[in-house]
Amino acid sequence: MSDYDAIVVGAGNAGSAAAITMASKGLSVLLVDRSDPPGTKNLSGGVLWGNDLAKILPKWQSEAPLERFIQDKKIGFLTEKSSIIIDFKTKVFEENKVGHTVLRSKFDPWLAKKAKEAGATVIPGITVESLVKKDGKIIGVEESGDAVTSNVVILAEGINPRLAIEAGLRPPLQDWEVSVGVKEIIKLSPQKIEDRFNLSSTSGLASEYILGNLGELNAGAFFYTNKDSISLGIVAPMERLRENGVTHTYDIIEQFKEHPSIAPLIDGGTVAEYGAHMIPEGGLEMVPQLFGDGYMIVGDSAGFGFSNGLVLQGMNYAFLSGIFAGEAAVEAKSRNDFSSSSLSTYKRKLDNSYVLKDLRTFKDLRKVTNNKSMYTTYPKMLESILLEMLWERGQPKKKVREILGSCAADLNVGKLKTATDFYYMYRRM
């Protein structure tokens, strides 16, 4: 007889969503997290997209500690001296509340509290040391020499799943699978935020940039408004950082903060917090075997996330995978069968949802986001074109075709290379 129906390791979005799903259906659930209060060591860029949580918490939008709903989404390129931005501000976002900025150090303890209210035993401040295996099955977790057993263990350990790796359930992380995110929270009064970004007391801004001023690092950046602070940071693939010998990622975030179009936005603010975290960006190729006898892997641990340089999502994938794993455990309990074949319903649910569909649809996306020209050449090319068209220098005007040609020549880009890059971008994005 096991101590619990399910043990969930990690109180992030995926783990707590799984715990709520199972506990609210009457399963005995233990949710363990290394930090106290639970979830306070978790970190995200800071925008939670979608409404997946409504499946288990219908009123989450009015109850959760959310910062601002996204009304204004900007995407664009930064070069050394310029910014080229698409500013999409829409009433549709306001009417549908499609995304919200969150601070995970507030949001995650709230979600773990919901798991406790649903009936789960939530134990914070404990780092599980290993998984307990018997006859090839995962039957529990171990800490300080004590084993606590369960029918199923749900691994929601986050991006670097130590338990899963040590138990041989997935290989150690490789450079190509992850990006490094470095983030700062900058305190700024609500008044300043609302004046500076033309926002109401509840609406917010989410900007994402391709950084054309950092060479071949293939770095992106984000800039989000919270109630009384700004979340900003940079994201760069581990492979590129290593190749370019970058050991101090805070140098890059400083360059972003000092950019002529960013510096005035944070003027007068003070850095309240900073942090760094890995982000799953390996796509479908990094997704491990998701289930087996007595276990399932969810959220970041499973490599669930989406990033194409302009859209960064992970929390919604975490919720949905956690909910599906929870449902699979509930069904397994009703059959009293926690074998690999019984838990395979988890994978089927993922197959039929956007989680694995997105990863399949965009399986070649890395070839686009890995393309160095996206970061080095094209932002500069755009800048040159705009300068050529908009800067009156007393010269005869040129047709767009001529401008394109001369800019490409200046930057030493072959027409064929550009054509194939855009063709693949078109095919893969």
Place this chain on the structure above:
Amino acid sequence: MLKIAVMIKQVPDSQDISIDPVTKTLNRSMARNVVNPPDVNATEAAIQLKDKYGGEITVITMGPPMADTALLQLMGMGADNGVLVTDRVFAGADTWPTGFTLASVADFLGGFDVIFCGEETTDSSTGHVGPGIAEFLGYEQATYVHKVEYENGFLIVVRDIEGAEETIKIGTPAVLTITLNANEPRNPTLKRKIDAYKKGIRLVTNKELRLDPACIGLKGSPTIVKDMKTVPDPIKNPSKPTIEELDKVVSVLIEKGVVK
């Protein structure tokens, strides 16, 4: 078998606290709550005493309902019971009614052989409450203790006295306040935390204690904060000495024989 209590407090993590330059009050909004650090040492001392001589440990705190997490953490280390004294009428207490209320709780729970406290709290640093409890209960007391032994109904304790140690023998029942870093507290374990969670926390309100409202909470507090000033950090605003002044400093140091 010794009946042991540990009186603890949940405090904002001092690393996360800043002073609001305008209101001059502590800004705790960014701070997470932790167990007052010397109280963890006090709990460890209590567990060591129990391990050696047998006994039952009850951790007690007065605070808001959310302070239960502090008790669960210490029960995870090895304390047997948790008692949360929580009632609006206790709010706003300074050290006098706090000592009085906690002493009353100890009495309400049948009294103890040894009551452990931390030497002081990181959020007010008075060191009043432990001795206060001892006085209200009429117990023996020893403050700033870092070593505890028990022998035939007596406690042999070693006190820190500014650059020296004092070993004294006192009778029981007694209150001991334990210094920060007196020992190396063990970590809570998963198994013990689960057991604590199952056992639960006992809540005590003033309905059970029936203390005179004039002696508790804000009403029972004789302290009045008249003013609060922030003092600029002297290290951050050094007046730069000139080269000539530096020479003067060096010559004084040579004169005094500090440098040769």
